[in-house]
Amino acid sequence: MSAAYPLSSCIEWQFAEAGDLAAxxxxxxAAGFELAEFHLWRDKPVAAIADALNETGMRLTGVCVDPRRSIVDPAERAEMLAAVRETIAATAILGKPALIVASGFKVEGMSExxxxxNAVAALRAAADAAEAAGVMLLLExxxxRLFAAMYLVSTKLGLDLVEAVDSPNLRLxxxxxxxxxxGEDMAEVLAGRIHLVEHVQVADIPDRNEPGTGTLDWVKVAATLRDLGYxxxxxLEYFxxxxxxxSLAQSQRMLAAD
Incomplete structure (x- = not known):
């Protein structure tokens, strides 16, 4: 039995024994992946990663915009857009992977x-740059629990932002x-809006390990994605x-369609 979806290894946390990200x-x-993803790029051997992609034929599904800057704080707008442009340029040799954007923290005294x-304005400008470069932005x-003051911690709000920006180069x-x-209900928050979701990541509750090591119902997760039409x-963004x-074999079993 195999997973119903292509699986991407988060090499930021996986295969650490092999060495740097190129290795x-x-x-x-060698373990059977065709796709991979990682987080920030500025401290990584980008040229060597590009060579490894060419040598293996693998493809990157995502890299984070680096440095991370706020989409809601106007004081960081210019830095945020510069980070997007610089990441677009730096990752072009990696096959123009999708670029992941987090929101940054809430601004004290600012209304919802x-x-x-502010988020819409920043994301619209970033999406324009991405569209010009032929790159997809992913809002996450x-x-x-990890980030008490983070602005974007709701799938519904994220989808609302994507809809408001209304760009083919911005998805969730x-x-x-x-x-x-x-505590979100997956089927409820994604109902009718799966077309706005470009990528899905998984890990089990509570400790962010592989599917089947925690308390999530993976039969339900896989069925929900299938029924929604993803x-x-x-x-596989887990430890x-x-x-x-x-770990891959177990993830394949947990995410099988049947």
Missing amino acids: RLHAAK AEHFD PLNT LYDVWHSAVM TGAIG PTMPMDQ
Whole structure:
């Protein structure tokens, strides 16, 4: 039995024994992956990663905009847009992967409407830059357990922002773990809006390990994605508790369609 979706290894946390991210790509390929993703790029060997992608034929599903800057604080707007442009330029040799954007923290004294309007303005400008470069931006809601003051910790709000920006180059990254930490009902928050979701990431509750090591109902998760009509890849963004060949096999079982 295999997973219904292509699976992407988060080499930020997986295959660490292989060495740097270029070496981890080779290890992921040997383990059966065709897709991979990682977080920030400025401290990574980007040229070597590009070589490893060419050598393995693997593809990146996502890299984070670096440095992270607020989409809701007007004082950081210029830095946020500069980070988007610089990340677009730096990751072009990596095959123009999707670029992941987090919101930044709430601004004290700012109303919810002002937060939303500032976020839309920043994301619209960023999406224009992404569209010009032929790159997809992925807006990612996080959770208050890790980031108490983070602005975007709601899937509904994230989808509302994507709809308000109304750009073909801005979509949502839906992370099952962040969503579950926030107590969201997956089917409810994604109903009728799965077309706005470009990428899904998974990890089990509570400790962010592979599916099947915690309390989430993975039969329900897989069925919900299938019933909603999701057709993209799934990022295995978790800390493995077992060798990655076993971890991949377990993830495939948990995410099987049947």
